[in-house]
Structures are given as structure tokens and as C-alpha cells.
Amino acid sequence: xxxxxxxxxxxxxxxxxxxxxxxxxxxxxxxxxxxxxxxxxxxxxxxxxxxxxxxxxxxxxxxxxxxxxxxxxxxxxxxxxxxxxxxxxxxxxxxxxxxxxxxxxxxxxxxxxxxxxxxxxxxxxxxxxxxxxxxxxxxxxxxxxxxxxxxxxxxxxxxxxxxxxxxxxxxxxxxxxxxxxxxxxxxxxxxxxxxxxxxxxxxxxxxxxxxxxxxxxxxxxxxxxxxxxxxxxxxxxxxxxxxxxxxxxxxxxxxxxxxxxxxxxxxxxxxxxxxxxxxxxxxxxxxxxxxxxxxxxxxxxxxx
Ligand code: SF4
Ligand code: SF4
Numbered sequence: 001x002x003x004x005x006x007x008x009x010x011x012x013x014x015x016x017x018x019x020x021x022x023x024x025x026x027x028x029x030x031x032x033x034x035x036x037x038x039x040x041x042x043x044x045x046x047x048x049x050x051x052x053x054x055x056x057x058x059x060x061x062x063x064x065x066x067x068x069x070x071x072x073x074x075x076x077x078x079x080x081x082x083x084x085x086x087x088x089x090x091x092x093x094x095x096x097x098x099x100x101x102x103x104x105x106x107x108x109x110x111x112x113x114x115x116x117x118x119x120x121x122x123x124x125x126x127x128x129x130x131x132x133x134x135x136x137x138x139x140x141x142x143x144x145x146x147x148x149x150x151x152x153x154x155x156x157x158x159x160x161x162x163x164x165x166x167x168x169x170x171x172x173x174x175x176x177x178x179x180x181x182x183x184x185x186x187x188x189x190x191x192x193x194x195x196x197x198x199x200x201x202x203x204x205x206x207x208x209x210x211x212x213x214x215x216x217x218x219x220x221x222x223x224x225x226x227x228x229x230x231x232x233x234x235x236x237x238x239x240x241x242x243x244x245x246x247x248x249x250x251x252x253x254x255x256x257x258x259x260x261x262x263x264x265x266x267x268x269x270x271x272x273x274x275x276x277x278x279x280x281x282x283x284x285x286x287x288x289x290x291x292x293x294x295x296x297x298x299x300x301x302x303x304x
Contacts, residue, residue, distance in 0.1 A: 003168035006119045010072065013111060019104070020075040020150055022139045023168055026061060026068055031174060032132050033059040039203065058127040061163065065124055068163040072112060072123075073133050075140065075150045075157045076104035079248075081255035083232060083286055085263040087303060094302055096255060097234040098156045100287050105160055112162060121166040130159035136174040143179055145188040145197050145238040146204045154245040178202075181244050188238035193228035197238065210235035214298050215291070229301040233291050256282040267303075269296040 001009070007023040014021035036057075061068050078098035085092045113123045131148045134140035140148035140159075147155045189197045196208040206212055211234045213220055230236055240249050258266065262279045272280065272292055283289045291298075 007168040022137045067165040069167040072162045079251040079253045083255040084257040124163040126161040135176040141177045141179045144182045156248040187241040191241045
């Protein structure tokens with residue numbers, strides 16, 4: 001099988017399983033790096049946000065992994081998850097947005113690995129800006145809220161990227177696109193409680209976005225109204241009012257149930273080495289272990 005045929009097989013196998021995928025030559029990593037650096041040099045990206053999120057990526061792939069010559073970007077449909085907490089005799093239902101659940105990562109990785117290995121190629125992990133990759137590759141389009149929307153899946157997706165030594169893919173210059181639905185719509189702009197989405201520029205003020213604030217370790221700024229919190233982590237407000245997501249907004253699956261003792265333990269910020277194994281399993285199953293240190297603040301904000 002030629003590399004192009006292998007890439008085609010990858011994309012069709014992903015589609016068959018309800019996923020999406022696209023293969024790009026590795027040269028496009030330089031374009032992504034340039035885009036981010038240009039935005040940063042023009043002062044369009046908040047310094048703290050740049051340090052926290054954008055310096056984490058590994059763009060220098062030709063040095064760290066000289067064999068890599070293509071990027072495989074995938075999207076998997078994901079529902080919201082409803083997590084239950086119990087406190088003082090009350091039950092609280094709390095949402096975790098679609099992107100945090102990573103159940104599909106292993107399935108996709110195994111699928112890609114099988115196809116690549118049987119054609120004498122290797123699959124490697126990638127630390128690249130997923131949303132940017134998805135929209136630059138054409139697999140997704142930007143919404144006015146700067147969220148990536150995949151055709152037929154809306155923004156209820158989990159994106160993932162991998163590297164491979166399979167030499168293939170389009171090498172034409174890439175252009176990000178904005179959804180045509182945004183032309184006559186302001187629903188997300190009107191709904192955003194923090195005014196992170198503004199009419200006079202395309203890039204949202206990500207440093208005002210609730211997702212940036214509640215994934216971060218600092219206390220919430222004084223200007224954040226407690227009524228704005230809506231998810232255990234992240235924020236669903238602009239996605240739930242978006243007409244493109246109409247088919248998906250009621251797609252909520254049952255998640256973990258934390259009893260009174262476990263809820264109290266999370267609120268108290270008990271460190272992982274003192275969390276009982278069963279509770280740690282539950283946190284792991286809802287992909288919240290890595291956010292354990294922000295959960296007390298986030299959960300308290302929701303329960304208030
Ligand atoms: S709510 Fe409207 S403007 Fe915002 S992303 Fe969706 S379609 Fe675009
Ligand atoms: S995720 Fe929430 S805070 Fe961020 S832009 Fe959307 S509505 Fe605004």
C-alpha cells in the first residue's frame with residue numbers, strides 16, 4: 001500500500017467508526033507556530049494565557065523526532081457528562097463538557113497503530129495546538145466563540161493529534177475558516193457572561209473566558225459573578241446556545257456519583273495520596289484527577 005493509500009484507509013476507518021480524521025505533512029507545524037507567534041507579537045494574546053497554554057506545545061518536531069513526517073488529526077463525538085454530588089442531604093448535578101472525556105483516545109490510537117504498523121509505519125504522540133490544527137486542516141471551522149466545530153458533530157467533540165513517519169498528505173497552504181452560520185448570528189456573543197466574545201475582533205478575550213479561569217490554579221477574580229459558573233470545569237454557555245449544536249445540546253450521559261463523604265473530601269481539597277482508591281477511580285473515570293487541585297474551588301462555586 002502506498003503512503004497515500006494508507007492515509008486514505010486511516011481516514012475511511014475513522015469515518016466508519018463515527019470519528020473524523022485528516023493527515024497533513026509535518027511542514028504545517030511551522031505554519032501553526034508562525035500563526036501563534038504572530039498573534040502574540042501583535043499583542044492579541046494575553047501574556048499569562050500564552051505562558052500557560054501556548055508554550056507547552058512541541059513545534060520543533062524535526063529535532064525531537066526526525067522520522068516524523070506527517071500529522072494525523074482526529075475528532076471523536078463526545079457527549080456532556082452529568083456528575084452527581086451529595087452534600088448535607090442535597091443532590092447536585094454538575095456538567096463536565098464534552099472535550100474532557102478521553103475514552104476515545106485509546107480506541108483511536110489503537111486503530112491508527114494497527115493500520116500504520118501493518119504498513120511498516122510508526123505512530124507517535126504529539127503535543128500540538130489541537131483546535132488550531134483542526135481548523136487549519138479544514139477538518140473543523142471556527143465559531144465566533146473561537147471553538148472548533150466539526151461538520152456533522154458540532155463542537156461536541158474531542159480532538160487529538162498524532163505524528164507518524166508515513167510521508168503523505170496535502171502540502172498546500174492552509175487557511176482557517178469560520179462557519180457561515182456565524183454571519184448572521186450573535187447568540188454566543190450575547191450569552192457569554194464574561195464578555196470574552198466581542199464584536200470588534202475575531203479572537204475572543206480568552207483571558208476572560210471561564211474555561212481559562214476555572215482550569216487555572218488562581219482564585220477567581222472579583223469581577224466573576226458566582227452565578228456564571230455552569231460546569232465542574234470549562235464552560236458550556238456559548239456552545240449550548242449555538243444553533244449549530246442544536247442536535248447535540250440534550251446529549252448528556254450519566255457520569256460518576258460521589259457520595260457525601262467523597263463530595264466533602266473533594267471540597268476539602270484532600271491530596272491524591274489521601275484519597276481512597278475507590279474515589280480516585282471515580283475521579284479517574286471522569287478524567288478529573290489532573291484537575292483535583294482546582295475541583296474544591298470549582299465545585300464550591302457551583303454548590304453556592
Ligand atoms: S452561536 Fe452563532 S455566532 Fe456563535 S458560534 Fe454558533 S453560529 Fe457562530
Ligand atoms: S466558554 Fe463561556 S466564558 Fe468562554 S467564551 Fe464561551 S460563554 Fe464565554
